[in-house]
Amino acid sequence: xxxxxxxxxxxxxxxxxxxxxxxxxxxxxxxxxxxxxxxxxxxxxxxxxxxxxxxxxxxxxxxxxxxxxxxxxxxxxxxxxxxxxxxxxxxxxxxxxxxxxxxxxxxxxxxxxxxxxxxxxxxxxxxxxxxxxxxxxxxxxxxxxxxxxxxxxxxxxxxxxxxxxxxxxxxxxxxxxxxxxxxxxxxxxxxxxxxxxxxxxxxxxxxxxxxxxxxxxxxxxxxxxxxxxxxxxxxxxxxxxxxxxxxxxxxxxxxxxxxxxxxxxxxxxxxxxxxxxxxxxxxxxxxxxxxxxxxx
Numbered sequence: 001x002x003x004x005x006x007x008x009x010x011x012x013x014x015x016x017x018x019x020x021x022x023x024x025x026x027x028x029x030x031x032x033x034x035x036x037x038x039x040x041x042x043x044x045x046x047x048x049x050x051x052x053x054x055x056x057x058x059x060x061x062x063x064x065x066x067x068x069x070x071x072x073x074x075x076x077x078x079x080x081x082x083x084x085x086x087x088x089x090x091x092x093x094x095x096x097x098x099x100x101x102x103x104x105x106x107x108x109x110x111x112x113x114x115x116x117x118x119x120x121x122x123x124x125x126x127x128x129x130x131x132x133x134x135x136x137x138x139x140x141x142x143x144x145x146x147x148x149x150x151x152x153x154x155x156x157x158x159x160x161x162x163x164x165x166x167x168x169x170x171x172x173x174x175x176x177x178x179x180x181x182x183x184x185x186x187x188x189x190x191x192x193x194x195x196x197x198x199x200x201x202x203x204x205x206x207x208x209x210x211x212x213x214x215x216x217x218x219x220x221x222x223x224x225x226x227x228x229x230x231x232x233x234x235x236x237x238x239x240x241x242x243x244x245x246x247x248x249x250x251x252x253x254x255x256x257x258x259x260x261x262x263x264x265x266x267x268x269x270x271x272x273x274x275x276x277x278x279x280x281x282x283x284x285x286x287x288x289x290x291x292x293x294x295x296x
Contacts, residue, residue, distance in 0.1 A: 001106070002031040003099065003163075004082040008069030009090035010038040013047045016090040020052055028100035032056060032082065036073040038063045065180035065291060070159055078169050085166055087159045091208060094161060098205035102163045105151060110168040110196030111189065113154070114161050114205030126200065127156060129190065132246035134231040136186050145202045154200045157189020161206040164192070171195040176234065178289035182220065183227040187234050194238060216268065221258050221276035222292055225251060229284030251281055 005023050009016045016035070023033055034056040037044055048057050058076055060069065070087055077085045084106070086099065102112045116123045126142040129135075136156040144152035159175075162185070172195045175184045192198050228251060232242050258277040262268040283289075 001083040001103070002081070003028075003084040003086060003103075004032040004034060004077040004080070005030050005086040005088070006034055006036060006070065006073035006077055007088055007090055008036045008038065008066055008073060008159075009040060009044060010063055010069075011040045011042040011044070012090050013040070013042055013044045016044060017047065017051065018093055019088065019090050020055070022093040022096070025096050026094070026099045027097050028103060030086070030099065032077075032080075034058055034073060034076060036060065036069040036076075038065070038069050063291070063295070064177060066159070067175050067179040067181060067184035068177045070184070071174045071177045074164070074169055074174055078166050082166050084163055085169060086161070086163050088161050088206075089159065092160050093207040095205050095207065098161065099163070101203050102201070102205065105199065105201065106165075108197065109151075109199040110165040111157065111192050111198040112163040113158060113189075113198070113200045114203050115201060116158075116160065116206040116208060117204055118208050119210055122204065125158070126152065126154070129155060130250075131235060131240050132243050133250040134228040134235060134242065134247060135250075144200075149202065151199045151201050153193075154198050155190050155193040156187075157185045157192060157198065159185035159188075160208065162189075165196065168192055168196045176230065178230055179227050180223065180289075180291050182223040183231055187231045191234065191238060216261060216265065218270075218273050218276045219292055219295075221262075221273055222280040225254055225258070225277045225280030226284040226289070227280075228254075229287070230289050251284075255281055 007019060023030060035048060037057060037059045039060055039062050074085055105112050124138060124142055126144060127136040127138045130137045172192045175188050189198050232247055236242050255277040262273050
């Protein structure tokens with residue numbers, strides 16, 4: 001089996017260096033690593049030339065966000081006939097035995113997702129879809145693993161270490177570029193589950209540190225509201241009976257929750273942040289997706 005790692009990066013060359021190092025240290029060597037550079041301006045191109053000249057690099061002409069980067073990278077890998085595509089952002093580290101362990105489940109699954117540690121603590125990620133909120137709702141604890149299971153079937157995804165069979169990508173299609181970021185991987189797991197088995201492992205394969213740059217921002221406030229309308233579109237196309245009225249109630253509640261978060265956080269108390277969730281609501285209703293309008 002030929003495995004290609006797809007790493008999407010944008011202006012985080014220090015984190016990218018660590019991520020690539022973790023891939024080169026895998027106990028089961030990768031057959032290919034391709035870096036999708038989302039038009040970085042921080043010297044990422046020089047880093048790749050000088051320190052990782054043996055890697056393939058796909059340089060995008062503009063920043064297309066995580067969804068555009070994964071769309072391009074997964075397309076690149078599938079067109080070259082790789083059996084498995086291992087997708088991740090530039091700010092994760094894969095444990096040395098991650099690929100070897102995940103491939104141990106290849107006989108029973110088409111999309112394999114490992115457990116994750118963030119800032120040293122295990123992330124609770126087991127969830128269930130709330131179709132009318134168009135969001136996956138995380139459990140308070142991972143009940144499947146509490147009950148002794150090594151893996152559980154899921155219907156949602158995360159592009160931080162997911163291992164996806166190439167033939168599944170051919171059947172399910174590529175991630176929707178219109179998300180820019182936020183939600184594209186969650187709904188991709190749902191779409192993928194219509195064409196193959198998607199599983200979540202007890203095994204911890206991903207490590208990540210969240211710093212100040214991962215705090216709530218104008219873009220997050222905007223996209224978390226807007227992109228749920230896009231998720232509603234995709235779920236509806238898959239036959240899920242999404243109620244438009246209930247979705248609007250959830251969206252209005254999300255706007256109020258966003259304002260409450262802004263009120264609690266002094267650094268967010270700006271007019272552009274207060275507008276962001278409302279603009280996300282309006283643009284989602286209008287079907288205005290893709291890169292946020294203020295990002296050039």
